[in-house]
Amino acid sequence: MKRLLLAIIFLISTTSLSAQTLDDLTLITEVYPPFNFCVDGIAQGISTDILVEILKLSGARQDRHLRLKSIAEINQKKLRVGVVLNDVGELCLKELGVKRRQIYRFNKGVQLAAMLQLGRIDLLAYDKLVTRWNLKSLGYAPNDYEAVYTLKQAEYYYAISRKTDDRIVARLQTALDQLRETGTLDQIIKNYLD
Numbered sequence: 001m002k003r004l005l006l007a008i009i010f011l012i013s014t015t016s017l018s019a020q021t022l023d024d025l026t027l028i029t030e031v032y033p034p035f036n037f038c039v040d041g042i043a044q045g046i047s048t049d050i051l052v053e054i055l056k057l058s059g060a061r062q063d064r065h066l067r068l069k070s071i072a073e074i075n076q077k078k079l080r081v082g083v084v085l086n087d088v089g090e091l092c093l094k095e096l097g098v099k100r101r102q103i104y105r106f107n108k109g110v111q112l113a114a115m116l117q118l119g120r121i122d123l124l125a126y127d128k129l130v131t132r133w134n135l136k137s138l139g140y141a142p143n144d145y146e147a148v149y150t151l152k153q154a155e156y157y158y159a160i161s162r163k164t165d166d167r168i169v170a171r172l173q174t175a176l177d178q179l180r181e182t183g184t185l186d187q188i189i190k191n192y193l194d
Helices: 002-016 046-058 072-076 088-095 109-117 128-137 166-182 184-193
Strands: 037-039 042-044 081-084 103-106
Touching: 042 046, 081 088, 081 109, 088 103, 103 109, 109 128, 128 184, 166 184
Parallel strands: 081 103
Antiparallel strands: 037 042
């Protein structure tokens, strides 16, 4: 009876999850170090790394030069978009009509960078500068990636107490403007992200 039940479960699972192309495959593993294990939610190990290389050589999608004319293309092309759980990227994608099955949720931005590098997601919805930092911190080349669509523009700010004298605020703003005009601001950013 156990064998029959196991055979039925196996048959149901293989028929309902059958992949028609390499890109349709759903990969499932177990925790079995050193073959398969997770560090910060990222699958690693001997078998995992071998499988990634097999997929690369067998022609699985590795499109690093995607272009999006509209957000609707995510659904049309069945692109996998990584997001940080409940972050603004996830909220924007949902508001713009991206289907839930196209959204892959992770706990940390660094996981998005790793999944992008490993080809487990096609795109990510996260801050551009933070993504560059995460790629670099993982040993990847940030310049190998580019922004292909802007979901939302945001500025970075320094917060200053409302009780601070307006003349001090003006002096600080003037100094920041000078850093921007001389290229110093861009150079500081480049020092951390390139």
